[in-house]
Amino acid sequence: xxxxxxxxxxxxxxxxKMKNCFKAVNRxxxxxETINNIENGSLGIVVSGVVEIIRFDFDGNRTILExxxxxxxxxxxxxxxxxxxxxxxxxxxxxxxxxIDYDHLTKQCHNACSHHSTLIRNMLSIVSEKSIKxxxxxxxxxxxxxxxKLITYFNMISKxxxxxxxxxxxxxxxxxxxxxxDRSAMLREMKKMREEGLIDSHAKKVTILYDQTMF
Amino acid sequence: xxxxxxxxxxxxxxxxKMKNCFKAVNRxxxxxETINNIENGSLGIVVSGVVEIIRFDFDGNRTILExxxxxxxxxxxxxxxxxxxxxxxxxxxxxxxxxIDYDHLTKQCHNACSHHSTLIRNMLSIVSEKSIKxxxxxxxxxxxxxxxKLITYFNMISKxxxxxxxxxxxxxxxxxxxxxxDRSAMLREMKKMREEGLIDSHAKKVTILYDQTMF
DNA sequence: GTATGTCAGTTGCAAATGCAACTATTTTAA
DNA sequence: TTAAAATAGTTGCATTTGCAACTGACATAC
Numbered sequence: 027x028x029x030x031x032x033x034x035x036x037x038x039x040x041x042x043k044m045k046n047c048f049k050a051v052n053r054x055x056x057x058x059e060t061i062n063n064i065e066n067g068s069l070g071i072v073v074s075g076v077v078e079i080i081r082f083d084f085d086g087n088r089t090i091l092e093x094x095x096x097x098x099x100x101x102x103x104x105x106x107x108x109x110x111x112x113x114x115x116x117x118x119x120x121x122x123x124x125x126i127d128y129d130h131l132t133k134q135c136h137n138a139c140s141h142h143s144t145l146i147r148n149m150l151s152i153v154s155e156k157s158i159k160x161x162x163x164x165x166x167x168x169x170x171x172x173x174x175k176l177i178t179y180f181n182m183i184s185k186x187x188x189x190x191x192x193x194x195x196x197x198x199x200x201x202x203x204x205x206x207x208d209r210s211a212m213l214r215e216m217k218k219m220r221e222e223g224l225i226d227s228h229a230k231k232v233t234i235l236y237d238q239t240m241f
Numbered sequence: 242x243x244x245x246x247x248x249x250x251x252x253x254x255x256x257x258k259m260k261n262c263f264k265a266v267n268r269x270x271x272x273x274e275t276i277n278n279i280e281n282g283s284l285g286i287v288v289s290g291v292v293e294i295i296r297f298d299f300d301g302n303r304t305i306l307e308x309x310x311x312x313x314x315x316x317x318x319x320x321x322x323x324x325x326x327x328x329x330x331x332x333x334x335x336x337x338x339x340x341i342d343y344d345h346l347t348k349q350c351h352n353a354c355s356h357h358s359t360l361i362r363n364m365l366s367i368v369s370e371k372s373i374k375x376x377x378x379x380x381x382x383x384x385x386x387x388x389x390k391l392i393t394y395f396n397m398i399s400k401x402x403x404x405x406x407x408x409x410x411x412x413x414x415x416x417x418x419x420x421x422x423d424r425s426a427m428l429r430e431m432k433k434m435r436e437e438g439l440i441d442s443h444a445k446k447v448t449i450l451y452d453q454t455m456f
Numbered sequence: 457g458t459a460t461g462t463c464a465g466t467t468g469c470a471a472a473t474g475c476a477a478c479t480a481t482t483t484t485a486a
Numbered sequence: 487t488t489a490a491a492a493t494a495g496t497t498g499c500a501t502t503t504g505c506a507a508c509t510g511a512c513a514t515a516c
Contacts, residue, residue: 031399062255081383083385083389084455087385089375089383091379091380091383092379103369103373104372104373104376126486130364132362132366143358143361145359146358146361146362146365147347147361148362149365150364150365150368151345151347153365153368153369153372154318154368156317156372157319157368157371157375158318158370160372160375160376160378161306161319161375163375163379164306164307164375164378164379164382165306166381167383167421168296168304168306168382168421170298170302170421170504171472171504172472172473174298175486186473197492197493197494198493198494198495199492199493199494206382206383206384206385207385207473207474208474208475209474209494210471210473210474210475210476210495210496210497211472211474211475212473212494213494213495213496214496214497215471215472215473217495217496228492228494229482229493229495230494240299241299249467277498363462385474386474386502386503387502387503412462412463412464413463413464413465414462414463414464422503422504423503423504423505423507425465425466425467425503425504425505426502426503426504426505427503428464428465428466429465429466429467429503430463430465430502430503443464444464444465445464
């Protein structure tokens with residue numbers, strides 16, 4: 027399923043009218059900046075760039091809850107526990123984010139913008155894509171062992187690109203934060219897999235040698 | 242956010258027309274029955290009852306990927322790995338499921354049903370709710386220790402009901418399949434937590450004694 | 457009433473994982 | 487170009503977790 031953009035099939039003129047209608051605000055951030063002060067009913071749409079939703083636990087663990095690419099969405103709505111533990115939204119690259127009021131977007135528009143229904147349709151598509159990504163995330167985290175987490179993850183990347191030699195889009199240190207495991211334990215497991223001939227790997231470059239139909 | 246129904250704010254007469262329009266089919270299942278033969282583009286809506294999406298691993302582990310209540314949705318779209326491992330959709334109670342063709346639902350309707358946009362709006366709401374549930378699931382599974390998985394889960398239930406004495410809606414055996422941990426290890430951890438005075442528990446009845454602001 | 461099955465609970469032991477503390481290599485910044 | 491920081495990689499040891507094999511309670515079916 028290709029990425030849907032929030033304003034697909036809406037003319038520029040209409041876009042301006044609509045942005046005004048549901049109080050859209052665009053903001054730019056630089057690489058490394060943290061996105062703060064998101065209101066409860068506000069929805070962030072990544073116009074350009076990449077952001078990560080990061081949780082820092084009380085005991086020092088860092089967890090990458092989500093990585094959100096262009097056209098992805100985020101908002102307090104989607105991480106109920108923002109108040110517990112410390113959840114941060116960090117820009118991995120320079121970013122442009124559009125914030126819109128979720129209620130305005132979903133509810134019937136007084137001004138009866140003619141393209142409002144197209145917008146809702148696009149939004150449905152974007153949220154559906156988010157659901158699929160979250161389901162994939164659950165699929166990985168539900169694996170019982172470190173090795174199976176790695177294999178499930180490698181398989182997903184491989185499936186996307188159709189290739190058996192993949193480049194992990196995280197540093198290995200960040201990958202462990204994404205898989206929610208200890209970094210050294212993860213590297214140890216990758217070493218074992220190398221020794222057993224299941225994979226070949228140098229840093230972020232991994233080649234799948236095992237039979238993918240087995241997993 | 243209250244549960245939205247797919248046909249909220251649409252008149253009965255319209256519903257019949259629309260069901261025909263996007264080829265909706267209702268089917269009934271009895272408790273324990275497995276829902277099979279879901280086409281790729283088909284979306285299941287739980288009209289009544291409760292279903293679970295279960296994965297059986299090659300090494301015998303059972304995982305409850307999702308529990309879907311009334312008005313929830315499921316479909317191949319949402320579990321990319323249905324072909325790998327063995328994913329089953331099981332009715333926990335007698336169920337009525339409406340299957341609809343996802344593309345028909347999202348695309349512009351030739352017949353220009355007047356309420357089609359209301360339907361899309363409802364659908365957006367349903368998918369958003371699913372996303373929130375999946376985010377919560379990630380929140381639980383991303384916890385590094387068994388104890389923190391339990392605490393995160395207990396806190397969520399407690400938050401929903403506003404009470405500190407909760408009744409887990411799973412058998413403890415199924416809870417371990419939901420938290421993706423070993424059953425005996427989970428019971429051992431609950432025992433420890435009881436001994437440390439963090440909780441009180443007898444079977445599925447758990448009382449939270451720890452300070453919830455700590456987690 | 458007996459058998460069968462599910463659920464809750466327990467425990468010893470083995471295996472997997474986390475933690476800590478390193479070294480080596482590569483990148484980035486001054 | 488050198489220093490500092492981030493990344494990759496390794497390993498010993500402690501802890502957590504999984505596995506297996508039990509027991510006892512309760513419910514359901516025969």
